[in-house]
Amino acid sequence: MFPERFSNLPAYAFPRLRALLDVHAPGGEVIHMTIGEPKHAFPPWIAAILASNVDGFNRYPPNDGTPELRAAIAAWIARRYGVNVDADSQIMPLNGTREGLYNAAMALCPEVKHGQTPAVLTPNPFYQVYMVAAISVGAEPIMVPATAATDHLPDYGALPEEVLDRTALVYICSPANPQGAIASEAYWETLIALAERHDFQILADECYSEIYRDAPPPGALQVARRMGAHPERVVIFHSLSKRSNLPGLRSGFVAGGPESIKRIKQLRAYSGAPLPLPLQKVAEAVWADEDHVIENRALYAEKYAMADRIFGNVPGYMPPQAGFFLWLPVEDGEAAALKLWQETGVRVLPGAYLSRDTGTDTGMGNPGKPFIRVAMVAPKDETEKGLIRIRDCLYGQE
Known part of the structure; x- marks a missing residue:
């Protein structure tokens, strides 16, 4: 049953x-x-924004997010990472990153790769949605240890070639939950080069990126652009939950290549639920503020x-x-x-x-x-x- x-x-x-x-x-x-x-x-001025836009609850929100919210997210990516993305074709607002991390596998994972069951790689320990997303699409989830021996980040390059050749998606969380480890630029370069060689996509969960001790953690999309990687190679996920102390807002975004975002948008059109308009107005203002x-x-x-x-x-x-x-x-x-x-x-x-x-x-x-x-x-x-x-x-x- x-x-x-x-x-x-x-x-x-x-x-x-x-x-x-x-x-x-x-x-x-x-x-x-x-x-x-x-x-x-959370920022005290949020209440006024929400109150002034409360009439938006009587309208269906646009599936792809409002143009203003997408523009605010694109502007934040440019400020934070020095990367320009097209707000219309390369960004979609999310109901928090968990929605996006799950649906990305549904939208992007092929049914077979090189005639075999595709593999989806995750760190171990891991955010449990990674594993369930892989199982949901009929892929094989492969947990790769992220321990002190590998600086608490998974060494995906140590896997056998036959596993890497059938890998379709790789989840990676940086800064890492639960260890707090940061993927350096060198780590991202190695992983992106591995993805280019074996033709898989990297799903970079970066929802803790704005909580750090000293220097801001480098981003996957930032490094991929500098390397000249395939434009669909990296898909990033961010959230206002940790950055702005708004876990109940359920607001985040996914950004990546236009074909990947097109597929994710199409899936949401059939099965997802966009963020209500008053909450999108709040998110628009919050992404624009760094204080x-x-x-x-x-x-x-x-x-x-x-x-x-x-x-x-x-x-x-x-x-x-x-x-x-x-x-x-x-x-x-x-x-x-x-x-x-x-x-x-x-x-x-x-x-x-x-x-x-x-x-x-x-x-x-x-x-x-x-x-x-x-x-x-x-x-x-x-x-x-x-x-x-x-x-x-x-x-x-x-």
Whole structure:
């Protein structure tokens, strides 16, 4: 009755976490550090924009987004990456990046490649929509370890030639969720050259790109243009959720070559839902403003410094380069999460819930098992309290 390809999907991370923790009482005042849902204030002027455009709720929004929103996004890409894209043919606004990351596979993945089942490569650990998108289109999802041995980014070039030859799509997240690693220009150059050689597309999930310590992370489209790569080679995804503390707005965009965007737009015309007009007006204004982004980044800089101070003496602590997660080493992530909950009331996510077992042939097992993911999204005082409890409970250091 139901498609077999979905029968072996692991439970989604957060229902698994509730099943692990909620049968036990918390050991203290509850502090939520599981979901990457930003809690900093969004720009206060948003309310006035929304109110002045509320009559737009009685109209169907354009499938491709308003010209004004697409123009604002194109202008932001030009400012941020120095890349000019055509607002009409190379950009489509999204209901958040998850919609786009899933539908890109539906629109772009071929049914066969060189007469074989296509492969879709993802990092491991990974954002779970990557795997489900691959399964949905009948491709083979291949999880490639992103561990300390590879600077917490997947080494796709290490895969066998026969796998690369049938690869259709490659997902890559930079800055990485959950490790906070940044793909350097050299990393992008290597991956784009590999994609050119084996003729696959890169789906670059860059939704954490505006939260970083020092220099802004380089972008995939930026490097691809400089290299003169095929115009359809790279498709990028961005969101206002993290950049502007607007996860409930559900607003992002996809940008890439005109043929790729044409296919994604066509799929949405049949099966998607464009952003309501009042929310598009908000997004248009938010993409045009950088002051609130700078202020937001300063708040995260304080949290980076706080985490470094609290965990600096913990063996194996890896300061994140970007994003707002800590990827903390433990013996067993599930056991550590349960201990924290029962003894302190702090909720964190076991790393194994964000990754899959790679099998005994690799000798690695589940690369996320010896980690917990900690979201530093709450206000500074609450975040500090939670981090100190984690340190004292799991590492016995003060």
